[in-house]
Amino acid sequence: MSLRLLVFGLLLLFEIVGNHHVAFADETNGFQRVNLGPMSDGRIVVPTNQVLTPAGRHVLFPGRPSDVVLSPDKRLLAVLSHKEVLTINTESGEIAGRLKISGASYKGIVFTPDGSQLLVSTSVSAKTEDKEGLILRINVEADGDLEAGESISLKHVVDTDPEDSKDSTLSADGVTRYGANQLPAGMAFSADGKLVYAAINMANRLVEIDLATNQVVRQFPVGNAPYDVALVGKKAYVSNFAGRLPSKDDTTGAAGRAAAVKVDPVRHIASEGSVSVVDLATGKILSEILVGLHASSISATPDGRFIVVANANSDTMSVIDISSHEVVETISTRPDPDLPFGSSPNAHVFSPDGKRLYVSNGTNNAVAVFDFAPPTTKLAGLIPTGWYPAGLAMDAHRNSLYVANLKGIGSRDTGWEGTRKINGENIFGFNSHDHMGSVSLIPIPSTDELKHYTEQVEINNRQTMTISALAPPRADAPPRVVPERHGEPSVFKHVLYIIKENRTYDQVFGDLPQGEGDPSLCIYGEEVTPNHHKLVNEFVLLDNFYCSGVLSADGHQWTDE
Numbered sequence: 001m002s003l004r005l006l007v008f009g010l011l012l013l014f015e016i017v018g019n020h021h022v023a024f025a026d027e028t029n030g031f032q033r034v035n036l037g038p039m040s041d042g043r044i045v046v047p048t049n050q051v052l053t054p055a056g057r058h059v060l061f062p063g064r065p066s067d068v069v070l071s072p073d074k075r076l077l078a079v080l081s082h083k084e085v086l087t088i089n090t091e092s093g094e095i096a097g098r099l100k101i102s103g104a105s106y107k108g109i110v111f112t113p114d115g116s117q118l119l120v121s122t123s124v125s126a127k128t129e130d131k132e133g134l135i136l137r138i139n140v141e142a143d144g145d146l147e148a149g150e151s152i153s154l155k156h157v158v159d160t161d162p163e164d165s166k167d168s169t170l171s172a173d174g175v176t177r178y179g180a181n182q183l184p185a186g187m188a189f190s191a192d193g194k195l196v197y198a199a200i201n202m203a204n205r206l207v208e209i210d211l212a213t214n215q216v217v218r219q220f221p222v223g224n225a226p227y228d229v230a231l232v233g234k235k236a237y238v239s240n241f242a243g244r245l246p247s248k249d250d251t252t253g254a255a256g257r258a259a260a261v262k263v264d265p266v267r268h269i270a271s272e273g274s275v276s277v278v279d280l281a282t283g284k285i286l287s288e289i290l291v292g293l294h295a296s297s298i299s300a301t302p303d304g305r306f307i308v309v310a311n312a313n314s315d316t317m318s319v320i321d322i323s324s325h326e327v328v329e330t331i332s333t334r335p336d337p338d339l340p341f342g343s344s345p346n347a348h349v350f351s352p353d354g355k356r357l358y359v360s361n362g363t364n365n366a367v368a369v370f371d372f373a374p375p376t377t378k379l380a381g382l383i384p385t386g387w388y389p390a391g392l393a394m395d396a397h398r399n400s401l402y403v404a405n406l407k408g409i410g411s412r413d414t415g416w417e418g419t420r421k422i423n424g425e426n427i428f429g430f431n432s433h434d435h436m437g438s439v440s441l442i443p444i445p446s447t448d449e450l451k452h453y454t455e456q457v458e459i460n461n462r463q464t465m466t467i468s469a470l471a472p473p474r475a476d477a478p479p480r481v482v483p484e485r486h487g488e489p490s491v492f493k494h495v496l497y498i499i500k501e502n503r504t505y506d507q508v509f510g511d512l513p514q515g516e517g518d519p520s521l522c523i524y525g526e527e528v529t530p531n532h533h534k535l536v537n538e539f540v541l542l543d544n545f546y547c548s549g550v551l552s553a554d555g556h557q558w559t560d561e
Contacts, residue, residue: 038409044386052384052387054438055445056440063081065079066390066404070090072111074396076088076096076115076144077402079109079439085138097144097145104120105122112211117139119136135152152214154203185199186229188230194210199222199238200226204222204226206229206238208220220285224244225240226238228296230307232307235278236277238298239291239295241273251264251265269293270293275298275307275309299350300322306322312346312362313344318330335463338470343362344388345368355372357372358401361382365457365461367392381450386405386437387406388407389403389406408437411431413434473488501555511525
């Protein structure tokens, strides 16, 4: 399900779609009227008016997969989803094992060096449901079956006091001032496999864990909201989603129960991202390197010369020279330099020789492929994926790329059918939380295949039309309902913008014959909502506008800021 935008002449209302409806695409630019969701020809239309044509094999399952990791023997791909961990047989593409979990983190799944276990970042134990910061140890059988093992507790990881600096004296007992739920994220193993290092997001810490005892043996203060970690020799490089910790003179904003964040004084969003460099021999912080906004995935190049970090809110990748700890290149991940902001690079992986860099551009529904050669890295092409790619793994043995598609094909899970009832009757349709995620198993494309894929991504995202809309306004352009270019006239002079949420289209307007609705789902019809219906009948109903949000928080980000 997705949010539907209803337009009544001068009135705009946000509503929620309760059923399968028809989406509009631009027929003048090679698009046609198509159904929202999977099509008979294999295409998938999502509420953002984008089309999906995922390359390779598309493995579907309920959930929201956010991270993937390949087993040391290359036989299994492990997937972190929001309510379970899965393994996929890389030869057959079949799901081999599943384990239900709760409170999965958005990042953090690694195999132990011998492949016998997975370490998974989560906030809730798979066995006890204890709500504390935890790293799960999951046993992996030879066939991919999964069994919950021990949990590594993080409840004694110390938070940074949001009112003090990073050098503050912390509580003597070593217990967090905020309680449980430290939210571990990205992890990396020491060279000998005996230690694992984990970014603890809400505590602003990197921790060192002894796997023989399951104990945190050292803690290192890093930047704000650490996201991921990469190791090179005796140094750890930690990406900080919200940059450096604020000083007393910085403008700050609340970040839940975590430490305050340095924010842009106008927009009140995180104003920087950073990478903390930790000397693991001495425990000292060697450097804090400023990068782009929302520093996310981080890794070293295969030759160990560079650290690369994805800046999700800047549409860039920062390349850091390990010898100087300076940013030597900032790579734009946008498919075209004329496109507006919004590619959302969030994960990346290198080819074994380090010559190709693959970046998951979440909002473009594509993996961007770069010829990596700092400081002159070039975009080589794009590979189409599912909806919002968010995790990548490279399989050199099969010359394949594996992609976790966070939103997959949208909220299309029907596994619950027959279990939901109203007044004793079975109901059907889709809920916004019926997530159907996916993993794409993609053979590395040839030059010709990559060219074809690139053209397909441009079509899927209506790239030509988007760039055209950003061209200078034409002086002779006639007024239109929706101007073709920014700055051109519209037939409307004033818009009254009213937000209504938590009701589906059919619940309110399913009784309207002029709209594409389902009367059987109408609960708050004209008798209950006469004002809504009066607006429709006196003005106009545009019933097939969509938004990609799935809950209130998504919508408020756009409507209230």
